[in-house]
Amino acid sequence: MIDVQHLTKRYGERTVVDDVSFTVEEGEVLGLLGHNGAGKTTTVECVAGLRSPDAGTVRVLGVDPVARRDVARLGIGVQLQQSTLPDRMRVEEALRLFASFYPCPVPVADLLESLGLAEHRAKPYRVLSGGLKQRLSFALALVGAPRIAVLDELTTGLDPQARRDVWQQVRDVVRGRGVAVLLVTHFMEEAERLCDRAAILSAGRVVALDTPAGLVERAAGEQSLRFSPSAPLDPAVLRALPEVTSVTETAGTVHVAGRGELVHAVMSVLAREGVVARGLRIEQTTLDDAYLALTGGAQDDRADDRHDDREGVRS
Numbered sequence: 447m448i449d450v451q452h453l454t455k456r457y458g459e460r461t462v463v464d465d466v467s468f469t470v471e472e473g474e475v476l477g478l479l480g481h482n483g484a485g486k487t488t489t490v491e492c493v494a495g496l497r498s499p500d501a502g503t504v505r506v507l508g509v510d511p512v513a514r515r516d517v518a519r520l521g522i523g524v525q526l527q528q529s530t531l532p533d534r535m536r537v538e539e540a541l542r543l544f545a546s547f548y549p550c551p552v553p554v555a556d557l558l559e560s561l562g563l564a565e566h567r568a569k570p571y572r573v574l575s576g577g578l579k580q581r582l583s584f585a586l587a588l589v590g591a592p593r594i595a596v597l598d599e600l601t602t603g604l605d606p607q608a609r610r611d612v613w614q615q616v617r618d619v620v621r622g623r624g625v626a627v628l629l630v631t632h633f634m635e636e637a638e639r640l641c642d643r644a645a646i647l648s649a650g651r652v653v654a655l656d657t658p659a660g661l662v663e664r665a666a667g668e669q670s671l672r673f674s675p676s677a678p679l680d681p682a683v684l685r686a687l688p689e690v691t692s693v694t695e696t697a698g699t700v701h702v703a704g705r706g707e708l709v710h711a712v713m714s715v716l717a718r719e720g721v722v723a724r725g726l727r728i729e730q731t732t733l734d735d736a737y738l739a740l741t742g743g744a745q746d747d748r749a750d751d752r753h754d755d756r757e758g759v760r761s
């Protein structure tokens with residue numbers, strides 16, 4: 447459904463998307479993760495046909511979305527970060543207007559119902575809460591019954607419950623209609639719960655692309671244990687284990703980091719030494735840790751130097 451190969455995009459001298467490749471299949475949700483300024487929005491704008499690549503190729507539904515605006519416009523539902531509507535336009539009115547642009551739109555009444563907008567149908571845009579605006583912009587992205595949905599920070603600004611509701615709606619759309627979703631997110635939990643695979647972008651490059659579990663595993667390697675030994679313990683006996691990479695002790699708590707069968711190895715030594723591990727905690731690597739490890743914790747937007755010379759980007 448989406449095939450991006452060696453995509454490169456420059457603004458002036460600066461390369462902000464650098465040799466990026468990925469694909470998204472029917473019924474798949476691919477996440478794009480990365481720090482501010484990593485190049486996520488520029489990438490999805492190229493996929494949506496709103497920007498032309500400087501190098502590489504983008505194919506959606508088998509065609510170049512810039513050259514074939516007609517295919518891209520009908521086949522891709524786009525929800526961009528900064529979309530807005532006229533203040534006085536009402537929810538249902540906006541949906542009916544957008545539906546009129548497409549040959550086979552989703553029935554507006556169904557969308558209002560399934561996205562929980564029915565009771566807000568008569569409200570003008572200006573009085574909608576942030577959550578309702580997000581839901582409406584998601585509905586507008588779907589009204590044309592697209593085969594691909596490009597969603598840029600769909601749940602930013604939503605409270606935890608509203609975020610979960612929107613996740614469920616994305617799942618329903620993916621399951622129900624086999625839509626391919628390209629999702630930009632800053633939320634690791636969102637990536638973990640919603641994405642089949644996620645690409646981590648750093649300074650315009652894909653530094654990892656895998657399932658959320660695969661990303662964790664790849665960065666992980668390291669696990670750690672914390673406990674208070676019931677009797678004095680010589681850290682050297684733990685350091686001698688091949689699984690252990692470091693042993694530190696703070697205020698009576700021992701922290702052991704390492705790889706492989708770390709828990710088993712440490713527990714065997716403790717048993718041999720006759721020491722009980724009180725208050726034992728085993729810390730698993732999370733997607734957050736993986737993200738920081740894979741991006742080196744760096745910030746991409748070193749300077750706040752975004753010039754607003756966007757090429758007529760529409761939402």
Ligand SMILES: Nc1ncnc2c1ncn2[C@@H]1O[C@H](COP(=O)(O)OP(=O)(O)OP(=O)(O)O)[C@@H](O)[C@H]1O
Pocket residue numbers: 457462480481482483484485486487488489746747751752753754755756757
């Ligand atoms: N029209 C533009 N002209 C010049 N530079 C731009 C333009 N649009 C974006 N940039 C710069 O390109 C880099 C990548 O921006 P982009 O919006 O793609 O990143 P992002 O990963 O989506 O960031 P965020 O998470 O903050 O939305 C940033 O440094 C940004 O300042």
